[in-house]
Amino acid sequence: MAKMVAASAAVALATACSAPVPEMLKADGVERVSVDGMAYASEFRAFRESAFGLGEALLADGGNGSGGNVVSSPGSVLVALAMLRAGATGETAAEMDAVMGLPENGRDEAMNALLASLAKFDGDPGAVDEDKPPRHPVLHTANGLxxxxxxxxxxxxxxxxxxxxGTGVYPVDFANAAATKPAIDAWVDRNTGGRxxxxPADYDPRNTFSLLNSVYFAAAWREPFDPVDTSNTVFTKAGGEQVMVPAMNNVLLMPYAEGAGWRGVDLPYAEGFVMRLVLPDAGSDAIFGASQLGEIADALDAAPHQTVQIQLPRWDHKSRFDLRExxxxxxxxxxxxTSQDFNAIQPxxxxxxxAQAANITVAxxxxxxxxxxxxxxxxxxxxxxxxxxxxxxxxxxxxxxxDTGLPLFMGTVADPRS
Known part of the structure; x- marks a missing residue:
């Protein structure tokens, strides 16, 4: 293999009970490039639009979410696709650029800048007390190969x-499922704080390549909801059925906007992030197209802060997706x-x-x-x-x-109870 994988004898697989993640080998003499995010505003917008397209497809697919509830991470899929694109050639490279709307020039440099912007909030997921989300948000992203x-x-x-x-490579023996599957699982477990x-993908000992991206996010609201003000209220499901759910209540100053068929707010976390909440008109679908998501984003980005009374249910959802579909x-x-256009990765x-697995807890x-x-x-x-x-x-x-407008997570709430 290349120089960075030549020393397979140096790979140390720990025992299964001690999180068996092998040693990551780095390319000889290659350092992470520092880039200026200010130079990539148009590329960031292209990434955002690409993520909206991915989000639309993920929510339309629905994964295995229950009762219409879906949580996904278009941002994670986008980063994984960008990494894969770095090794694509020929018709596959052209197709990925066209379908995803990836920047024609400086794609990897722009993604480097985006990841560096997110890294300002990096932290250890394992150190987070999830019962008390941190005032300074923790956003941990990781790439593994x-x-x-x-x-x-x-x-x-x-x-x-x-x-x-910013990643190297973990050389493993895929045929040795007893060692390699726990190693990949441990990487996911560690980088998602155990969530x-x-x-997410089924293990197959015939594989020779596994590329991963993970995203972990934990943040307190800028102004928390008082549990005393949480009370059971009516939630009307898409088919008209009314159910009782616990709903949080607050009066906050935040961006508020309206458009054709929707109203929305940007509910602020303590720093750096917002939860964008979009309520469609009664009787309308909660899944928006990519172009409308862009219009909503532009409207809320430009919206003035106004005093808003908000009622929001709590929810705790998870989904899994077959990303091939x-x-x-x-x-x-x-x-x-293709079995030819990724020859630059492996012949x-x-x-x-x-596949993707995602979950979210909002309280x-x-x-x-x-x-x-x-x-x-x-x-x-x-x-x-x-x-x-x-x-x-x-x-x-x-x-x-x-700062970048990237939708890290995207979902629909059809029934907060399930």
């Missing part, structure tokens, strides 16, 4: 990941079947399993959420206010990084 130590992996691809995504215990619905056909590499003190995205592959042949807004019917939500 597990490759079979018997298959050559392209040095240019690995160098790009080290230079712009996701296992990698989601990405196929967007038109990423060549990417899903004859073909994608096998693509009086704040929000805690996590997601893990995984792309697996195998080489060919190998195995009184001025306004009041009551979220008392299905609604749309996002967790948005303010």
């Amino acid at each position: 597990f490759v079979d130590d018997g298959v050559p992996t392209g040095e240019a691809f690995l160098s790009t990941l080290a230079r712009h995504y 996701i215990k296992q990698a 989601v990405l196929a619905s967007l038109g990423l056909d060549k990417m899903l079947i 004859g590499l073909q994608l096998t399993q693509l 009086e003190k704040g929000t805690v959420a996590a997601a893990a995205t995984q792309f697996n592959g195998a080489v060919s042949g190998a195995p009184m206010p001025a306004h009041a807004i009551n979220f008392d019917r299905p609604f749309h939500y996002q967790v948005v990084h303010v």
Whole structure:
């Protein structure tokens, strides 16, 4: 394999009871490049629009969410796709650029800048008391690449990941499922603060490649909801059924906007992030198209702060997605079947399993959420206010990084109870 994987003897797999994550090897002489995010405003907007498209497809797919409730991380899928694109060529590269609307030039540099902007809030998920979300938000993102130590992996691809995504490679023996599966699961567990215990894609010992991105978010509201003001109230489901749910209440100064068929607010966390809450007109669907999500984002970004009385249910949801179906619905056909256009990663590499797991808990003190995205592959042949807004019917939500506009999490609440 390339120089960075040559020393497979140096790989130390710990015992299963001690979080068996192997040693990460870095490209020789390659350092993470420091870039100025101010130079990539147009690329950030392109990434945001791409994430909206992914979010629309994820919510339309619904994953395995129960009762219409969906939580997803379009931001995580976007980063994983950008990493995969770094090793794509030919028709697959052209398809990914066209379908995802990725920047024509400076794609990896711009993603480096975006990740650096998010890293201002980095912290250890394992140190967070989730019963008391932190005033200074913790946003931990991680990129991981597990490759079979018997298959050559392209040095240019690995160098790009080290230079712009801050990651190296974990050489493993995929055929040794007893060691490698726990290692990948431990990576996911550690980087999601234990909220996701296992990698989202099914393990297959015939694989030779597993690319992962994880996102962990924990933050207190700028002004917490008083539990004394939480009371049972009516929530009207999409079919008209009315159920009683515990709803939080507050009067806050925050951005408020209205548009054709919707009203929304940006509910602020203590620093750096907002929860974008969008209430469709009664009888309308809570799933918005990517273009309308862009219009909503622009409207709320420009909206003045107003005094708003808000009623918001608590919820605790989780979802899993077969991303092969989601990405196929967007038109990423060549990417899903090629066995030639990822030769720069591994000769004859073909994608096998693509999956995401995500969860979110929203309550009086704040929000805690996590997601893990995984792309697996195998080489060919190998195995009184001025306004009041009551979220008392299905609604749309996002967790948005303010500086870049990236929707890290996106979902719908159809029934807060399930």
